[in-house]
Structures are given as structure tokens and as C-alpha cells.
Amino acid sequence: MFYLFFTTVFTEMALILALLFESPLRKLLILGLDKLKQGRGPLVAKSVGATVLVVLSSAVYNVVEIHKRSRESGALNPTEEVLMADLLLEASLMGFSLFLAVMMDRLHSYIKRKQILEEVINPNKQHNQ
Template identity: 40%
Template sequence: MIQLLFLVLFAEGIVALLLMVKIGPLRELVMKGLDQVKMGKGPATVKTIAGTMSVILLSSVTSILKIQNKGAKLGTMTPMDQVLWRTHLLETSLMGFSLFLGFLIDRMHHYLQKLNRLRGNAGASKEEFEKLQKERAQLKEKEEQASKEIKLLQEQISTLTQDLKKLKLEAEEKDKKVETAEAHVVSLQKQAADLLLEYDRLLEDNQNLQTQALGFRG
């Protein structure tokens, strides 16, 4: 029993050491092994073993107390009682330390799993952050390009506005010229009408003069 407990303690000590100190891929192998132990019926088996050891531990403690009480009543312990007391004390110490190491290994495995998950999440967050930075840079480039296009469009709009103003001015000037030409045409039409009236009057005067001249001849 004692040899088995020493073997268990030695194995647990190695496992605890490998969990605490990273030696090549050994920690990953131990973690995978513990993961396998905690799968399926593994937890129930471990709990059963721990429960059995706890019962044996309590039994050993009870035996130690009985031997001590017996020695206290007799005033001394017999050599056999001393051997039994030391044996039970050694077994109790080994089992207690074994249970403690088992609990320590379980907690270390649990927290290392959490640490690995956190590292994985941190790596994913870092990748996401880098991705967001790239997207931000792309958006910034697009924004700069859009800003340049907007400036170009504004310049084109300004040029078109100036051209439109020039066209409006030219149209106004042409309208003024048309109005002036129309007024000139109207004036010419009036002058032509006056000339026609004057021409008719002159024709009438000419006819009158011719009539008078014929009258004088007759």
C-alpha cells in the first residue's frame, strides 16, 4: 500500500511539474491526457478513487487516534502499536498529500485550459483588430479618393457655372441686339411708310401740275 502511494505521489509530482514548467511539448501531452481523463466516465472514476482514498484516510486517522488513546490509557505504547501508529501516520500523510496533489493538478489543468482559451481569444481579437485596421485603412483610402473626386466635381461645377454665366451674359447681349434690331426695323418701317405717303403726295402733286399745264396749253 505504501509503495503504491509513493508511486502515485511520484506520478502526480511529475504531472504537476510538467504543468507548472513548460518542457517542450510535454505540457501539451499532459494537458491532452488530462482532457481524455475528464471525458466520458473518467470524472466518475476519479471521484470514486478519491472517495475511496478519503475513506481509507479517515480510517487511518481513526486508527491513529485509537492507538494514541490506548497508549494514553496504558501510559505507553507497545512496540506493535508504535509500528502500526507509524504505518498509519505514513499512509495518512501519503494519502493526504496525494489527494492534495490531485486537487492541485485538477485546478492547474482547469486554469491552464482557461489560459489557453484566453490566449486563443486574444489571438482572434488581435486578428480581428488587424482586420479592422486594414478595413479602416481601405476606408481611409476610399475616403481620400472620394474627396479627390468631390473636389474634381466641384471644380467642374464651378467651371460649368462660369460657362453658364457667360452664356447668360451672351444671351442677354444677343437679346439686347435683337431688341435693338427690332426697334431699328420698326423705325425703318415707319420711315418707309412715311416715304410712301410722301411719294403718293408727290405723285398727286405731279398729276395736279400736269393737269394745270394741260389747262394752260388749251
């Protein structure tokens, strides 16, 4: 599961970096995100995001429960330490993934608004140069 989240986080980071700088790849990503936001794409993205959020809250709840047990007994046993570290890594990767997905969505929206405003201000300018 960690490999999936690491891959997702690094892919989202690469996409955000590609969106930040003007390049042919940026135009391709904008077109791809436009297509993704049509049809059933938003519904799928929201359901996947909600599922990840539920799993994230479950991991955080389990971390809090382990922490409560450690306070009652005075110390963590090695098994609980490993479980807690595992859950913290999983929760942090899920949180980063959700944050980067929201950031990517906002960047796409700002870029699209900027393009629309540039077309309104300079209707004679060609963008495909």
C-alpha cells in the same frame, strides 16, 4: 500498499512539474487530461478519490484510538508504536496523493482558461508554432 502510494505521489509530482513549465510534454499532458475528463473519467476519478478518503479517515481514526490507549496506559508497547508509525505513513501518503490530485486538476483548469483567454484576445495568433 506503500509502494503504490509512493509511486502515485512521485508520479503526480512529476506531472505537476511538467504542467508548470511550457514544453511539448505539457501540451501532451493537457491533451491527455482533456481526454480523461470526458466520458466516464470524472466518475471514476471521484469514486477512487472517495475510496481513498474513506481509507484515509479509517487510518486517522485508528491512529487516534492508539493514541487514546497510550494515554490511558501511560506508554505505548512496541507493537502499537509500529502500527502507529505504519498508519501515519499510510495516512500521510494518502493525504499527499489527494492533495496533489486536486492541485493537478486545478492547474489543468487554469491552463485551459489561459489558453481560451489568449485565443479570445489574440484570435490571429497561431499556437502551434
